């Protein structure tokens with residue numbers, strides 16, 4: 001049985017950042033998970049990051065593994081917007097530096113007994129840890145409107161089911177959604193020769209950076225926008241300070257989160273969507289399976305006959321969907337709306353159990369849903385892990 005001080009579940013941006021910050025505490029640490037799995041399996045080839053490059057560093061304590069350092073090491077410039085394959089390559093490069101011994105087995109269960117955690121791995125092996133950091137991402141949280149449940153995967157799929165949209169080439173596809181994923185998927189499908197229509201519930205589709213002049217005001221721009229650009233002018237500065245954000249009255253935190261995460265596409269998608277019809281203010285009210293196709297009825301009583309429906313309908317955090325968290329452990333985790341309620345150092349109500357990434361967004365705000373949040377999160381987490389280790393060793 002392997003015994004470690006800290007087990008980090010997940011080797012995406014948050015798990016890797018945690019590995020580098022916790023790694024220098026002198027504790028024995030295991031990082032478990034397939035590196036950059038979500039980016040390799042659940043996002044489409046050809047995609048580009050919506051985040052600016054300056055907000056796409058996977059944090060490490062000495063800033064040795066930033067995107068700029070990767071660019072220098074590779075000896076070729078990193079394009080902007082950043083293509084997904086380059087970001088994956090960057091993530092794997094970071095992993096080789098900060099977690100060379102990553103264990104790519106899946107964690108199937110985490111049990112908690114007498115202040116220690118026991119992790120069962122997919123091949124039957126076991127590990128024990130004094131502290132566990134869950135950085136397992138959002139894959140299990142894919143939100144699928146239930147009216148599509150009756151359809152088999154060949155007729156309706158979630159955007160995260162795809163790593164290559166060209167499997168739908170030549171087909172008629174309705175894309176449901178209005179965010180970056182919906183709009184970029186529609187562009188990629190159109191370019192793959194599909195007949196595509198975007199069906200958006202929102203009354204209009206928003207594109208970011210519609211007012212480029214706002215981003216060319218030098219110091220004034222820096223006063224209004226944090227580099228991550230999560231949220232509109234002004235708000236983006238607040239979102240970039242999760243420690244302050246969490247002190248706001250709850251009602252403001254919730255309101256600002258909705259505003260900062262409003263579905264929108266990057267401006268560079270606009271020319272690529274010129275020939276893609278986008279219907280706004282429409283809701284699918286009826287779904288009928290036809291022979292090898294789907295008939296959709298919309299709230300304006302119009303109908304669409306399509307070969308496939310792509311649900312770019314986002315993700316809803318519900319940590320109860322992490323299959324590796326059994327009911328008796330979940331019962332001990334103080335939760336609200338599916339999120340764990342976390343301490344100042346990302347610790348849940350179970351001592352020594354931490355959550356990073358999107359599940360931390362209720363406690364620390366929208367930045368936690370983005371790679372840009374890895375710096376603050378991993379630094380803060382490491383302080384908590386160090387303090388808890390001190391208590392445990394007393």
Ligand SMILES: Cc1cc2nc3c(=O)[nH]c(=O)nc-3n(C[C@H](O)[C@H](O)[C@H](O)COP(=O)(O)OP(=O)(O)OC[C@H]3O[C@@H](n4cnc5c(N)ncnc54)[C@H](O)[C@@H]3O)c2cc1C
Nearest residue numbers: 010012013014033034037038049050051107137357370371
């Ligand atoms: C289409 C799309 C586009 C996006 N674009 C951007 C963007 O431009 N900029 C941005 O900042 N964010 C973007 N995001 C959000 C992005 O997903 C997060 O910023 C980022 O992935 C968070 O990192 P993470 O480490 O929390 O999760 P993930 O990257 O999902 O990593 C989780 C890791 O956990 C591992 N894991 C899960 N379960 C287990 C288990 N049981 N056992 C072992 N390991 C496990 C997986 O192997 C995976 O490597 C986008 C999301 C989507 C869906």
